[in-house]
Amino acid sequence: MSSLESKLAAASLGTAAVEGQPAAEPLKSLFAKKKKKKFGIKLTQERPKEKGAKPRAAAAPTTFKAADYASSARRGADVSAQNNCTLEALSVALYAARAFREGFARSPGSSPVADALREVLAGVASNDVPSAANEALRQALATRGGAIGAAFAYADAAEVLELLLDALERDAPHAAATCTSVGYRLVRKPCLLCGDDSAAGPVAETRDVRTFSVNAALVLNLLATAQSPTFADLFREARADAPVSCRACGERACAVSGAMEAVAPVLIVNLTWVSTPEGAAVAQLVRGALLPFDAGVAFDGGAAATYLCVATVCFKGDHYTAYARPPPSAVDLRYPPLWTLRDRFVDRGSGDLEWLLGELSGAKPKLPSLMVYVRV
Ligand SMILES: [Zn+2]
Numbered sequence: 001m002s003s004l005e006s007k008l009a010a011a012s013l014g015t016a017a018v019e020g021q022p023a024a025e026p027l028k029s030l031f032a033k034k035k036k037k038k039f040g041i042k043l044t045q046e047r048p049k050e051k052g053a054k055p056r057a058a059a060a061p062t063t064f065k066a067a068d069y070a071s072s073a074r075r076g077a078d079v080s081a082q083n084n085c086t087l088e089a090l091s092v093a094l095y096a097a098r099a100f101r102e103g104f105a106r107s108p109g110s111s112p113v114a115d116a117l118r119e120v121l122a123g124v125a126s127n128d129v130p131s132a133a134n135e136a137l138r139q140a141l142a143t144r145g146g147a148i149g150a151a152f153a154y155a156d157a158a159e160v161l162e163l164l165l166d167a168l169e170r171d172a173p174h175a176a177a178t179c180t181s182v183g184y185r186l187v188r189k190p191c192l193l194c195g196d197d198s199a200a201g202p203v204a205e206t207r208d209v210r211t212f213s214v215n216a217a218l219v220l221n222l223l224a225t226a227q228s229p230t231f232a233d234l235f236r237e238a239r240a241d242a243p244v245s246c247r248a249c250g251e252r253a254c255a256v257s258g259a260m261e262a263v264a265p266v267l268i269v270n271l272t273w274v275s276t277p278e279g280a281a282v283a284q285l286v287r288g289a290l291l292p293f294d295a296g297v298a299f300d301g302g303a304a305a306t307y308l309c310v311a312t313v314c315f316k317g318d319h320y321t322a323y324a325r326p327p328p329s330a331v332d333l334r335y336p337p338l339w340t341l342r343d344r345f346v347d348r349g350s351g352d353l354e355w356l357l358g359e360l361s362g363a364k365p366k367l368p369s370l371m372v373y374v375r376v
Helices: 004-011 066-096 098-105 112-125 131-142 157-171 173-178 216-225 231-239 279-289 353-360
Strands: 181-191 207-209 211-215 241-244 254-259 266-272 306-316 319-324 339-343 346-351 367-375
Touching: 066 098, 066 112, 066 131, 066 157, 066 306, 066 319, 066 339, 066 367, 098 112, 098 173, 098 367, 112 131, 112 157, 131 157, 157 173, 157 211, 157 266, 157 367, 211 216, 211 231, 216 231, 216 266, 216 279, 231 254, 231 279, 279 353, 279 367, 339 353, 346 353
Parallel strands: 211 266
Antiparallel strands: 181 207, 181 254, 241 254, 266 367, 306 319, 306 367, 319 339, 339 346
16 A cells, blocks of 8 residues: 555645646645644633533633633634544544445454544434544544644644545555545546647556545636536546647647546545635535536546535634535435534534535635545
């Protein structure tokens, strides 16, 4: 198996397609923003008070002015959420992917990460709030490094997912395998102008990929100009390399696009956002992304299969939440079923597609960070 470095590189595949961005330097996204905060009080291990509860701030200001203390306590609670909400949302989203769940069940091995995740998923299954198990999972992962291990650091969902899958590769290999697509490579196409195909073919080594990064702004740009694209079309375009020069006619008319030998049963798209667009644009993108996703189109014919989104991990105001729906089922004629918002494992409401789009496209949009698809 490849090293963590190559996996992280694979995770940032596709960012190279962005105009003016060198391949070696992945785009910074809102999600990747690291926040270091220091406070005199230690609130990290505590669950924040439920809404409506008065912050303890009002109780007994000592060395702070009351207003400062209230603000500090509030931010402390946010930091606590940051440290665990990423994993909470990820667990809810992974649970929604049946293939992952079943793969995990087929990996009975014991390790701190696997044992904690087993408890977390059992909690999600029974509509419980497995916060203690989630914290145990965070601590088990923290020993492996990354932002999730640093006090007051802010953990990006895609990074944490890589960290988790990396651990599961050893601890629960069947689960990791369900999220690992095999044989991704860039392929040079015949010249669009003269048809020369003497240099056509794979241009890079194959590699395995767990999350497919796509620049959301690029997708939105393409959406504005394309005729009647599907999200799979936009996904392919946004991840394509710049065309290269033809050996015969010299024009830059040889397209380079990604091809895949086998797309994993659970396909995870990592949308990266460099800025927050208007809510309407987010809704437009998500509406398209929730239609059946044709992997044959997305990977240029290399891997025909249809996928449906069953969960999305969203980001707003330093906080991750997850929207999930039951997986497609041959016996459930009411598909698509309702989406449910889970915030810190707690059910915060359900609704249909329009409800979900309304949730994401407010005045300050909730940005979908990870889209979890399952093969149908
Ligand atoms: Zn040519």
